[in-house]
Amino acid sequence: MRIGTPGFVPARLTEARAARRIPSMTELARMLGVTSSKVSRWESGEHSPEPDALTDLARELRVRREFFLRPVFDSTRPFFHRKLASASKRDRTYQHAQVNWLNEVSSIAQHYVDLPELDIPDLMTSTHFKQLRDSDIEGFAMSLREHWGLGDGPCIDVVGLLERVGCVVSSIEMGTSKLDGVCSWSEIDQRPHILLANDKMSLPRRQMDAAHELGHAILHKNVTESELKSDLKEIERQAFRFASAFLMPETSYIRDLPNFSLAGMLTVKERWRVSIKAQISRLRSLGLIDSDDATRMYKTYSAKGWSRVEPLDREWKLPQPQLLKDAFQLIVDSGTRTKEDLLAVEFTLHRGDIENLANLPSGWFLKDPSPVIELALRKTHDKPAAGGMTGQIISFSNRPDKD
Template sequence: MRIGVKGFQGARLTQARAARGMTQTALAKASGISSPSISKWERGEQMPEFAALERVAEALSLPTTWFLQPLPDYGSGTYFFRSNSSLAAAGRAVARTRLEWLHELSLCIQEWIDWPQLTLPRVLSRDEALELTDAEIEFLAMQSRELWRLGIGPIEDVIRAVEGAGIITTRESLGYLKMDGVSRWFESDGRPYMFISADKTSAVRNRFDVAHELGHILMHSGLSSVDEELHHNELERQAHLFASAFLMPAESIAGALNYPTLDTLLALKKKWKVSIGALIMRAKSLDLIDSDYATRLWKNYSSRGWRKGEPLDDVLSAETPFLMPRAVKMLIEQGGFSKAVLMSTTGFMATDLERLCSLPEGFMSSEPAKVIELNAPVWRSSPIDQSSASPGKVVPLRQRAVK
């Protein structure tokens, strides 16, 4: 007779290790359970006894019930990483898993709260993506701005802009400085998701990361993982160009980038909230400076020590997601959920909920917020009128009646 916790899901253990960046050996050391046992559990050859599962769950900072939930079918969507090519596979695995957990948490929240309607330009097919010209990328960036009524000036908050279009985002530190972000579409709710790393201290770098991932979402969602591997460098170049065009429209910034000085670029950085390096590259891509002038700018840039950190990096504030934290607060403050019930319902511990939902540290473990009892289902309101959305603002959440 088989012994152990019936219903244990070995795939969940594999995923949890990936989320924590732990090898089987590291988990064995942290939990006191042998590596061979952990390996057998993950392969489904053996089920853990409850006491052993508790030790593993504690080492992974997850409830034991997490390992009884079947791993969802995440579909066949392609993951697009904005990261240094030298990033270790473990770093990609952590970011990928955190994005999957964000998606799972979003599906759970959607039982009670509707996200903003997805409002994106037409998503390109595989053939269109593989034949994109630079002019078409510039046009797509401007089309996005026009659709979201962002004008042609600096974007006040890039994360708010993409969330207002219905893209679910999260931003958190992973401990991998070379990881910038990852994005993909999930078929289960037909919506794109975006993970942005908060390990870098530069707010302007994060803004560019968001715009870069937006480029992948709009241009490359029809591509397979094989396509991504074969054309990785070109796809990254295209996403980089999209981000530049989205953040710095040619028609409004070209005049200021005609053979600028570094001091001019510093003033433009404060206005447009993009890095000086990105401004130099934008000037070069628009043929507003030649290669020799760009080289001189880069040499002066290096001589000022700006490759290690640019001026204003410690002044400009980082942008943070809005949809997820607002949804959690609404469920607690207006939806009749206590924090304990919300954690039990979603399956996540306090720390993961806080990080995935961009909530303040300790929010889920602090004293419970006052719960407002609802006598009748009163949450659902009329659908959002996208035409009335203010430029760069998040469209208000459309709320479902509590079930």
């Protein structure tokens, strides 16, 4: 009688298949050399795989066998995907699985390291997102700037700011231009977990994406899954309005802008680190240009080829999250756990996935830290010559003249 594998968690199989972008149970069955109905019964929980089949699953999905015996690090709260409407289900489930894995990596880091205390004030209190006016959103953005001591000038490293106030941030290649980022409040540690895309990214776009996800964390913490589906357009608009207000405060940004032209926006881009396209949208939302002006600007913008890459974008290094990277480096450097221990005991994920999500260098788990060699002064040594230096002067002959 076959009893399968006791403790097998079917949702982990679904999650791993999504994380590997395997489009269907049929495709996974083909990879394993089994019937699709067998994989279907595993994912539904009707049956569990035999030990040999579990080994095959772990090999094909590049996880440890124990991966399938631990619970999913999931959240019942909605996931706020940028460009959700145009992204495929396969891309969204991939991103969802990666956020779950980010939760897992973060949770293990927090076994040993205290991350910064969460410092995100509850600005919404009992307000429902449908009750928000644009003036409320503008006010929230300025309140946060004041709370964090940012003043009204440029905020040129939103990723670093998010980590300082206790958010868990990661950035990975999404493999598609349809996904920019995702945010979800973790029920494990009650922190926002934010995953950003590295695909075709520039610093201004990274700034806007990070601020956009912060907007979701502030404005939409208590949104339900059904509300997300029915009011997606308005939820996304609110997050973008918050991000624009946070990055370009009305008074100070406008004060810096010499005129309402593309040339004027390019002038202030270097200081404010926001894209020209985002500036056009900001001026339109503030009523400083009308829809016809904005349309003309977008057409000129496109004609200049700026839809592909804007001026200055290639001159700026893309800021990367550091919090998890520093946490794992501290764990190892302090001798609390070795890299081998972490992989063999704590993690069930492949080392490459951990390195990717924690922004660790590729191969970090394979590289041993350089041994520290202690040196001692020799007990006997020659006295230094006058002036504290020793040595022999060697005279060089003059170089022969060339013919």
